[in-house]
Amino acid sequence: MLNIKGVNKQTWGRMIALFLMLLNQLGLSFFDFKLLPxxxxxxxxxxxxxxxxxxxxxxxxxxxxxxxxxxxxxxxxxxxxxxxxxxx
Known part of the structure; x- marks a missing residue:
């Protein structure tokens, strides 16, 4: 079971950054959209x-x-x- 309340801020920052980079890669690969211009x-x-x-x-x-x-x-x-x- 996940303990979301026990996760520190640094972990959340890394996961958000990873999610944004993956979203950027998907946008570049499939939809020709750039999150980071x-x-x-x-x-x-x-x-x-x-x-x-x-x-x-x-x-x-x-x-x-x-x-x-x-x-x-x-x-x-x-x-x-x-x-x-x-x-x-």
Whole structure:
């Protein structure tokens, strides 16, 4: 027996998205109807922009120590963390 009340919001979101994508595929295949009015070029450009944003945020979020002083500071910080010291 299904327990619909116990299903969380994320599960509902995934199922709704799956249903919409299947409906879009059926519309494209049988009825030449597009639920999502995007061309292949639009999708390619959107995915490229999304990947660019993700990589930019990821690269900016990480600690990028290029100078010798920054690299020494990183080593000092790692040594302090391993010793259990609280570095302020």
């Amino acid at each position: 995007f061309t292949d070029d639009d999708i390619y450009q959107g995915v490229s922009v999304l990947i660019s944003i993700i990589v930019t945020v990821w690269a900016s979020w990480k600690n990028n120590s290029f100078t010798l002083e920054a690299q020494h500071a990183d080593q000092h910080l790692k040594g302090g963390k391993q010793d259990g010291k609280n570095i302020s």
